[in-house]
Amino acid sequence: MSEYESHEYDVVVIGAGGAGLRAAIEAARSGSKTAIICKSLLGKAHTVMAEGGAAAALGNADDRDGWKVHFKDTMKGGKYLNNWRMAQIHAQESADRIRELEQWGAVFDRTPAGLINQRNFGGHTYPRLAHVADSTGLEIIRTLQEKGIHSGIDIFMEYTVSHLLQDEDGTCTGCVAYNRVDGAMHAYSAKSTVLATGGITRCWSVCSGSWEYTGDGHALALNAGAELIDMEFVQFHPTGMVWPPSVRGILVTEGVRGEGGVLRNSEGKRFMFDNVPEMFKGDHAETEEEATEWVRQVVAGEKASVRRPPELLTRDVVAKAINKEVAEGRGSTHGGAYLDIANQRSAEEIIAKLPSMHHQFRELAGVDITKEPMEVGPTAHYVMGGVRVDAESQESTVNGLFAAGEVASGLHGANRLGGNSLSDLITFGKRAGEHAAKRADTLAQPGIEDAQVQSAITEMLAPLNREGGENPGLIYDEMRDMMQAKVGIIRTKEEMTEAMDDLAAFNERQAACFPGTSRKYNSGWHQALDLKNMVDVSTAATLAALTREESRGGHTRDDFPGEIEEWGKILNIIHMENGE
Numbered sequence: 001m002s003e004y005e006s007h008e009y010d011v012v013v014i015g016a017g018g019a020g021l022r023a024a025i026e027a028a029r030s031g032s033k034t035a036i037i038c039k040s041l042l043g044k045a046h047t048v049m050a051e052g053g054a055a056a057a058l059g060n061a062d063d064r065d066g067w068k069v070h071f072k073d074t075m076k077g078g079k080y081l082n083n084w085r086m087a088q089i090h091a092q093e094s095a096d097r098i099r100e101l102e103q104w105g106a107v108f109d110r111t112p113a114g115l116i117n118q119r120n121f122g123g124h125t126y127p128r129l130a131h132v133a134d135s136t137g138l139e140i141i142r143t144l145q146e147k148g149i150h151s152g153i154d155i156f157m158e159y160t161v162s163h164l165l166q167d168e169d170g171t172c173t174g175c176v177a178y179n180r181v182d183g184a185m186h187a188y189s190a191k192s193t194v195l196a197t198g199g200i201t202r203c204w205s206v207c208s209g210s211w212e213y214t215g216d217g218h219a220l221a222l223n224a225g226a227e228l229i230d231m232e233f234v235q236f237h238p239t240g241m242v243w244p245p246s247v248r249g250i251l252v253t254e255g256v257r258g259e260g261g262v263l264r265n266s267e268g269k270r271f272m273f274d275n276v277p278e279m280f281k282g283d284h285a286e287t288e289e290e291a292t293e294w295v296r297q298v299v300a301g302e303k304a305s306v307r308r309p310p311e312l313l314t315r316d317v318v319a320k321a322i323n324k325e326v327a328e329g330r331g332s333t334h335g336g337a338y339l340d341i342a343n344q345r346s347a348e349e350i351i352a353k354l355p356s357m358h359h360q361f362r363e364l365a366g367v368d369i370t371k372e373p374m375e376v377g378p379t380a381h382y383v384m385g386g387v388r389v390d391a392e393s394q395e396s397t398v399n400g401l402f403a404a405g406e407v408a409s410g411l412h413g414a415n416r417l418g419g420n421s422l423s424d425l426i427t428f429g430k431r432a433g434e435h436a437a438k439r440a441d442t443l444a445q446p447g448i449e450d451a452q453v454q455s456a457i458t459e460m461l462a463p464l465n466r467e468g469g470e471n472p473g474l475i476y477d478e479m480r481d482m483m484q485a486k487v488g489i490i491r492t493k494e495e496m497t498e499a500m501d502d503l504a505a506f507n508e509r510q511a512a513c514f515p516g517t518s519r520k521y522n523s524g525w526h527q528a529l530d531l532k533n534m535v536d537v538s539t540a541a542t543l544a545a546l547t548r549e550e551s552r553g554g555h556t557r558d559d560f561p562g563e564i565e566e567w568g569k570i571l572n573i574i575h576m577e578n579g580e
């Protein structure tokens with residue numbers, strides 16, 4: 001029998017990014033005894049890395065904007081596979097959530113009239129992203145954390161949740177976690193549990209995500225019997241760094257293009273003019289002169305009276321266009337495209353609007369973006385797929401289990417518009433916290449069933465008790481390379497069928513790996529436990545991608561190019577049956 005410490009809460013939130021913090025604040029404000037459990041230190045969640053801004057139709061930079069235009073843009077960007085009700089709630093409520101952040105102390109960039117300033121981003125008809133230069137996530141996390149720690153929330157930092165607890169009806173009754181520092185085990189009884197664990201992009205070797213993005217929440221939900229939807233839709237952001245190799249994949253914010261940056265191939269051609277899909281024809285400039293005039297108007301603070309440059313097409317379109325240039329031999333020196341802001345804006349403007357990008361390229365690539373173009377290429381950035389939730393409450397198909405933020409699905413359909421994640425976190429984080437608290441109000445504290453906790457602990461400790469085996473780091477690297485090669489930006493039946501076999505083999509290897517014997521800050525052990533989740537979510541993503549025989553948004557099939565009408569009405573739902 002293993003020892004563990006027991007805890008009791010009304011609401012347990014797993015994750016301390018924007019969605020988790022906002023959910024916990026709302027639950028605590030509703031009077032629930034609330035805890036947050038997070039894998040890293042508070043303040044280190046992925047949200048802190050967000051750069052360009054949070055989309056909300058405040059109408060400050062252009063008063064033609066409003067929730068209906070935001071709703072339309074979101075649905076169109078998602079290729080109409082979005083949950084329309086979530087898109088409506090998001091468009092209607094996100095502006096209030098941004099204003100609320102301002103009341104809680106967030107200092108956004110300002111318009112000359114002193115209102116929250118908004119910048120242009122791909123797929124948004126009007127300038128819509130509330131921002132703080134190119135470090136918006138940092139300001140949002142700082143604000144939510146300050147609000148959160150004064151709301152009486154208990155915080156368990158550097159704890160990883162490995163299992164959900166369930167009663168005989170399958171209702172979620174809490175979770176089990178281990179402390180990463182000393183390996184101690186903890187069991188939580190919770191009337192409501194909120195998953196806010198972020199995304200899965202660490203499953204690909206070229207990605208913009210941090211070490212935490214191993215899809216834990218997706219796997220926890222799947223293993224608890226919840227449904228996942230849209231898992232084939234993985235967003236490859238068009239502009240990650242491509243050089244030097246040690247920084248490949250690190251994000252270059254879309255804010256660069258929002259501020260007027262242009263994309264060129266090795267022949268100096270502005271190739272996006274040749275890549276405007278039928279559904280976006282009419283929305284974008286057709287000549288360099290028109291695009292240049294748009295930038296002039298934006299810089300002058302005028303309402304744009306001409307069409308946006310084609311660099312501001314949605315991310316799926318731009319990523320595929322860059323991929324095509326490289327594949328056809330017109331890529332940049334290191335296999336990407338050239339992104340130039342130096343010839344569009346003054347050095348002072350670039351440093352004021354994009355200070356992190358200026359610093360990032362100077363320090364990591366030795367490139368001065370006020371003088372030279374950047375080299376950029378697609379990087380796995382965001383998963384549109386995740387836990388299927390009720391639009392109003394964010395409850396999953398498992399009673400008592402809620403999900404918000406990147407781990408949840410529905411809002412973005414086949415492709416997310418930039419900026420719509422930060423606003424998603426605060427809009428649906430709030431709703432998840434509110435409804436989790438409401439549910440908790442009606443229930444008695446569930447008991448912690450010792451046998452379930454013991455079984456979870458036995459599974460967790462298994463890697464430490466093996467007598468030899470492969471190091472988990474080797475499996476981790478190989479699996480990510482395999483997903484990059486076979487389930488990447490362009491997909492085929494042949495490669496994905498191979499990937500399914502490879503994943504079955506990786507599953508066997510992870511189940512036999514050996515990270516050493518220590519429970520004290522043993523990162524190999526943590527990785528061994530993450531690997532199981534990575535296999536589960538990679539399998540879900542591959543299976544969904546294999547099933548969808550068309551190309552749409554973040555899912556491109558070489559063997560099924562183009563959208564097929566019937567698929568526009570179908571969602572792939574993944575769930576476990578008898579552990580499979």
Ligand code: FAD
Pocket residue numbers: 014015016017018019020037038039040044045046047048049050051052053054055136137159160161162196197198199208209210212216217251381382404405406407418419420421422423425
């Ligand atoms: P996260 O912020 O990732 O938080 C997840 C939390 O869950 C963390 O606290 C983690 O420790 C915890 N966790 C995970 N697994 C476990 C576990 N097993 N046990 C316990 N805790 C766990 N979007 C925009 O809208 N605008 C932008 O400008 C923008 N810029 C971006 C820039 C970069 C570089 C990147 C990578 C993304 C960007 N995005 C942007 C996307 C956006 O930042 C993310 O989608 C969003 O922050 C996810 O927030 P979240 O709250 O869902 O999860």
